[in-house]
Amino acid sequence: MIAIIDYKTGNLRSVENALYRLGAEFRLTADPEEIRDATHVILPGVGNASEAMANLRETGLVPSLLRLRKPVLGICVGMQIMCRHSEEGDVECMGIFDAFVKKFVAAPDLKVPHTGWNNLSNLESKLFRGIDSGAFVYFVHSYYAGLCPDTIATARQGEMFSAALKYENFYGVQFHPEKSGAVGERIIKNFIEL
């Protein structure tokens, strides 16, 4: 059973629907026991990182999430709050990934939010098994994690940033695999098979 952490962050339906299409068993939960019994944990997230971090702290789940030894996947803002710090609301985050989250600076051909399909490069994890470098996935975000030793995939919008991060059993993706067509489905399937 996959636990999707329920901490009152925007749209959880698309993650549920993606797991449903893959035939995976899942539950939306904020119950520590259910999370402990799960085989995999997904930390979704849209909207504002400092609010997401505040909501997550309010559930009291942060210490137990940090202790998990099973595969954990943060998506979008879920990934950002697994980093050290976010400029969005100047918030200390969970500190799992050794990265800082910064705001994109808009330029004539660099629209913010970074919205749409962009290529993945420098793929370095079983999470990307069967995915070719250059594959397109769907992004929508105004803040990004810089490159760091935990980076396992990159994308470029102006400068290069972390499209995915990994530290031990913790994974994070800046893009939305649940909205990234067949490529995204394969990435979620790879995660479930970890």
Add this chain to the structure above:
Amino acid sequence: MVAKRIIPCLDVKDGRTVKGINFEQLRDVGSPVELGKFYAREGADELVYLDISASAEGRRTFTSLVEQISHEINIPFTVGGGISSLDDASRLLNAGADKITLNTAAVADPALIDRIATRYGRQFVVIAIDARLEEDGIWHVTTHGGRRSTDLELFSWAREAESRGAGEILFTSMNHDGTRQGYPCEAFARLSEEVSVPIIASGGAGSVDDIVRVLTEGRADAALAASIFHYGEISIRDLKRQLSDKNIKVAL
């Protein structure tokens, strides 16, 4: 860098897909879920579903349709039409919509943009602007599908919408919509300079060249079209190949 997007737009009335020619004549072109899946397979980057039902019953049908779409479609989709409150937005978010478009309601109550963006994030809010270039040389914002004029001017309204929390601007020229004569590229290029959020060009595509021009000269980030796809004049796959041949980055 992020790819330019091609977005088919599906008008939905009472649970069925229709296409408006200048918003007036409507013809039924099929099932919204099946047509959406077809476009996704064809390489559409996103889908937009506009509810043009006039009745409360039609609205309820649309919400359950949104649930069905989110179950079956694995690319982003935006829904719009008649959204006038935070409650409407919440209902559609909970049904699984990735984004909503606001048009008339945002003009009537601009703070609605702030309320929805604060709650659900900027990425959830697309502001649709229908504007008409009048003889005074000014782009006047219109509402109610182009039937009513307002005092607002396109560029200042776009800036205000962005500052209130719009994540994207979808601009339709009422002078060009339905004419299939191309887009007003100068206005699009200026819009790109005025705001920093992505711009979706809508209304006027009659050929591949029109789309090439609005994505290059017009500097739009995405092109939205309905009839050229619905009537099979060009497939999305062929269109994206041709754009790619012209060195426009698209996701293939």
